[in-house]
Amino acid sequence: MSISKQIAERPWILAVGVSLIVVIWMASGSIGSSGHVASTTLIVGSTAGPTRVQISAQRAERIIRYINVYGQTAPARTVEISSETEGRVVSVDAVRGRPLKKGAVILRLDLRDRKARLAQAEASVAEARTSYEAQLKLQSDGYVSATQIAETMSRLESARTELIRAKLDLEYMVVRAPFDGVLQEREVEIGDFVRAGDNVANFIDNTSIIVTGTIAERDAQFVQVGEIGRAKLATGQEITGRIRYISVVADQATRTFTVELEVPNPDGRLPAGVTAQMELPGGEALAHKISPSLLTLDADGVVGIKIVDDFDRVEFFPVEMAVSNQAGVWVTGLPESARIITLGQGYVAVGQTVESVYDQSDTALANSEAGTEQLQ
Known part of the structure; x- marks a missing residue:
């Protein structure tokens, strides 16, 4: 019996054959794909063995922490200058923003009768002094009692006090810079009337900045x-x-x-x-110099560095930045000697055992450690 006749009599044979061909084709594709994946896995690191990471052995340096x-x-000093007396502003001598020396005139008030008051106070002092000196002579002759002398002395002291007030009041008519500095603001203009205690200017000392x-x-x-x-x-x-x-x-x-x-x-x-x-x-602090790219976050968002211990287990240490400049970053928080993961830290977890490979710059150090292990 011919094959075509058998297929015609038994059509299920054709269906089974087609199915077998499809299964064999899919199996062959899976094998090829699996081989490709295995090749890729070998590049990253075999899943059968520990993940390979690059490390750098470092010792902490003693630095000044900032x-x-x-x-x-x-400004070092800022003062509000107030008027010590009352009067009308008749002149403004200082310009805002300009430096002034101590004692420089800022503004002047109308003198009015200040000079007359001063002259009267000076005359009162002279009169009281003459009276006091005369009574002292009479006291020696027994014509004046001690009580009278005391009263005359009291009048002389009162006259002197009024003279001091008159002199000060005359001085207060001119507002001056209290120290070397800059007139920041002026609160009054010519024609304004000020009373004792009114703010007339804002003055700063900017010879040093705080x-x-x-x-x-x-x-x-x-x-x-x-x-x-x-x-x-x-x-x-x-x-x-x-x-x-x-x-x-x-x-x-x-x-x-x-x-x-x-x-x-x-x-x-x-x-x-x-x-x-x-x-x-x-x-001072013991700190490690690192690249900022080595900083990572743990599950709680804490900034730190991943290192490997003597048994090639991954550890995470929170760190704080001590110094940061163009030369790099110095961090504290790591052990004094640490094997820092410099490549692959994003692919390993804390507690995981890895295969550590020294950075090329650490080859000499790695050989030294290997020699130490052989001696032991």
Whole structure:
């Protein structure tokens, strides 16, 4: 019987044959695909063995730790100048924003009868002194009692007091700069009438600038008055100064301590009222220099570094940045000697055993450790 006749009589044979061909074809495809996957897996690391990571053996360096503090600049001194007497403004001698020497005239008030009052006070003192001296002579002859002498002396002292007041009142008619500085604002103009206690000007001392910020309570113990700190202003200016003040009591709301950095500003070039980032020395610390790319986060979002222990198990250590500059980042929190994972840290988990391979720059160190193991 021919094959075509058998298929015609038994059509199920054709169906079975086609199915077998499809199964064999799919099986052959799976084998090829599996071989490709195995090849790819070998490149990353065999699933049968530990994952391979690159490490760098490092020892901590002793460095000066710096604490970053955000703050704001302010003049060394700011005062509100008030009038010591009453009167009408008759002249304004100072211009806002201009530097003034101590004693320079800011404005003048109308003298009115101040000079006449001074002359009257001087005459009263002269009269009282003459009377007192005359009674002293009479007392020696027994014509004046001690009580009369005391009364005359009291009148002389009262006259002297009034003379001092008259002199001061005359001086107060001229408002002067209290120290070397800059007239920031003037509150009055010519023709204004001022009374004793009225603010007439705002005066600042900008011969030095104070950068003020707050530090966390955990860092306050490391910052010392007199240490040299630095700051970068929002204007781009980089400055250096000395820590002049640290509060001894923390703010009740924020639990932070106020710190002030004093920076010389003899030419008035540094502006006040701008934001600044301070770097304050916080004592010595043992730190590792790393690339910022090695920093990673744990499940709780804590920043840290992955290392391997002596048994090639992965460990995670939270770290804090001690110094950051163009040369790199120094972090604290790692053991003094650490084998830091420099490649592959994103593919391994804490507690996992890995195959560690030293970075090429650590070849000499790796050979040294191998030699030590052989001696043991």
